[in-house]
Amino acid sequence: MRWTEDRSENVDDRRGSGGGGGMLVGGGLGSLIIAAIVFFLGGDPSAILNSGATSSAPTEQRDLTKEELQLREFVQMITAENEQTWTKIFSENGMEYSPAKVVMFEGMTQSGCGTAQAAMGPFYCPADQAIYMDMSFFAELQNRFGAQVTEFSVAYVMAHEMGHHVQNALGTLQKTDQLRRSGQYSETEMNRVSVATELQADFYAGLWAKYTENREKFLEPGDLEAAMSAAEAVGDDNIQKRSQGYVNQEGFTHGSSAQRKEWFMKGYNTGDIRQGDTFNALLK
Numbered sequence: 001m002r003w004t005e006d007r008s009e010n011v012d013d014r015r016g017s018g019g020g021g022g023m024l025v026g027g028g029l030g031s032l033i034i035a036a037i038v039f040f041l042g043g044d045p046s047a048i049l050n051s052g053a054t055s056s057a058p059t060e061q062r063d064l065t066k067e068e069l070q071l072r073e074f075v076q077m078i079t080a081e082n083e084q085t086w087t088k089i090f091s092e093n094g095m096e097y098s099p100a101k102v103v104m105f106e107g108m109t110q111s112g113c114g115t116a117q118a119a120m121g122p123f124y125c126p127a128d129q130a131i132y133m134d135m136s137f138f139a140e141l142q143n144r145f146g147a148q149v150t151e152f153s154v155a156y157v158m159a160h161e162m163g164h165h166v167q168n169a170l171g172t173l174q175k176t177d178q179l180r181r182s183g184q185y186s187e188t189e190m191n192r193v194s195v196a197t198e199l200q201a202d203f204y205a206g207l208w209a210k211y212t213e214n215r216e217k218f219l220e221p222g223d224l225e226a227a228m229s230a231a232e233a234v235g236d237d238n239i240q241k242r243s244q245g246y247v248n249q250e251g252f253t254h255g256s257s258a259q260r261k262e263w264f265m266k267g268y269n270t271g272d273i274r275q276g277d278t279f280n281a282l283l284k
């Protein structure tokens, strides 16, 4: 992908600032925690957020390397392109867009949803409307899950998380949270709601790519394929095969590799937010 000129001021880079350990929040905060939406781990993210695990060692204060500073600039750029695109889509629908914050961290950091840890992968926290990203996730995506990681695959993951922010702004997350809290639905049923939520975030990521391409002409050959490779790697079937050796569809929380690709491309090809009702398509 081609770099654009835009940079956002809503990126909070906490790498190199030291700390991490010693600021753990234990289980006592449990009732205050609103489940964050974790990019690729299945199951209940609040369990991870709440565990107060100490697996990540505190990090030392240090200067960031040239590569790390460049990565920050990249994240500022993708954040800016998300802000421009979603401001436009919201205004086309008579609404005002309020941007998400992006927190880059290493090891662990505090989020509005509890302690964020590198092992969780990127996630969106509705409570403070922020995306938390430990960039080491992308090395893992490549090494453990076999994705071809490029700049655009990082952009796709960020756009997916921004998709959850859009769902928060549109009230979608609040509705799914009500369903969960009502206790009326089985785990399998709630997993299907989760899949619809995640596939819609993929649809929004595709929609973002389309609008941003129309405005910036930033895509280069192979970019969409790289996003699809990342989508494929984080499909529930692929993750289950690698972690437990078999596929159990009822346990899906994010959708299969094929579904994730399908909904990203639907967003990209239609360029129409009204085509993204995954709930109606999947929960009939």
Ligand SMILES: [Zn+2]
Pocket: 037, 038, 039, 160, 161, 164, 198, 201
């Ligand atoms: Zn997600």
